[in-house]
Amino acid sequence: IMENDPHSILEGMAICAHAIGSKKGYIYCRGEYPQVVKILKQAISQAKDKGVLADFDIEVRSGAGAYVCGEETALIESIEGKRGEPRFKPPYPPAQGLWGKPTIVNNVETFANIPVILEKGSEWFASIGHPSYPGTKVFTFTGDINNKTFIEVLTNTTVRELVYKFGGGIPGGKKFKAVQIGGTSGAFIGEDKLDNPVAFDAMAAIGATLGSGAVFVLDETRDIVDVVARIAGFFEHESCGKCAPCREGTARIAQLIKKINDGRGSHSDISLIEKVGRVMSYSCLCGLGQAAPTPVLTTISQFKTDYNAKFI
Ligand code: SF4
Incomplete structure (x- = not known):
């Protein structure tokens, strides 16, 4: 999303800022992705030149790559220039967040969804995907899968469709063994759960999460x-x-x-x-x-x- 559609994030952030009365937004990006930082800065500059952000300012901050800085309060600490460690909660960020002010923290996928929901309406959004978790979700395919890419699918898509239809199946005609969904801390799912939809509740019911949307596939030969x-x-x-x-x-x-x-x-x-x-x-x-x-x-x-x- 950041590489190919950065303006959807900026627009979502600007809408959110308008709703909560904020004048300043930050995009926190891992330091390992300088190219993404460059794209985001360019997009911010384009949006400012067009005047579409009005008096809302957006700044990109790079982290040093600590995994824990994905946790919202560790992320806030890092933006404040401190060591990226989670805070004790409460207070939660909406009450006391960045610089001690009320703060909304969302991932870029959430912000990127906002413009299209406002444009097409909440009823439209609620009508697509799984009824309990409408909309779409972006997934990244890694491991033993033919199409190592990323894709946006409806939330009523099954894990099997992710692996075989969109991911192109397992290379070399090997059999499926397991898939880890949601990133490094995600649950591993066996063959018997492949027909589960990727909706939040449905994943929670089998002890899994959607997390970052990473789909890490292991073939039958993996230990x-x-x-x-x-x-x-x-x-x-x-x-x-x-x-x-x-x-x-x-x-x-x-x-x-x-x-x-x-x-x-x-x-x-x-x-x-x-x-x-x-x-x-x-x-x-x-x-x-x-x-x-x-x-x-x-x-x-x-x-x-x-x-x-x-x-x-
Ligand atoms: S705050 Fe505790 S749970 Fe969180 S990363 Fe640090 S040591 Fe682990």
Whole structure:
């Protein structure tokens, strides 16, 4: 959206600003995407030249790439020039956010939806996609999938359609094994759940989320325990360390899953991972820690054969 339709974001932000009486907006972008920052700055300059933003100013701020800065209060801290760590809540950003002022934080996809809803009407928007979660969703295809691209689909699209119809299926005629939806902390879904629609409620019903819309496909040859061991290592690294359940929990899970992956684990390690994961989901301060165990936990529950193979 930022690369190909940046003006839809600016327009959505300007409409939001008009609604809440704001004069200043920020687009927070990971520092690894300088090209996107360039495109956004150019679009802002074009919009200013045309006078369509009136007295609303938009600024692009680059982060240093910390995963936790996707959490709204860590993002706010980062924009304020501080270390990107989540704040204790409440107060929530709409009451006390950036520079201590009431703040709305949305992702670019949400803002990009606003102009078309105003133009075509809320009834039109409510009539497309899944009834419980109308509209569209953008997905990015990665992993063992033929079409490594991004696509916008109606929310009544099934996961199977994502993988086979839009993603073009698995390369080399191999069989499907699993798909992780929603980004690195998303749930892994097996073959039996492929006919689930990608609507928010329907995904929640199978323990999954839409998250960033990343669709990471694994074919039959992939070692799923090895994959989640790498993911666990990622979260150990990305935990900001502010709260103990995440700081300790991500490290312990990474340690235990590595032990299992190396063939040194036992069934009691699985029980311990499940226990630590449960504690983290209840007690971590922010979404990073709460969701970090999801890839490991969802594969333990659905891919027992792969785990058992590590114990032989
Ligand atoms: S859950 Fe993890 S990332 Fe979030 S505040 Fe706690 S330590 Fe930091």
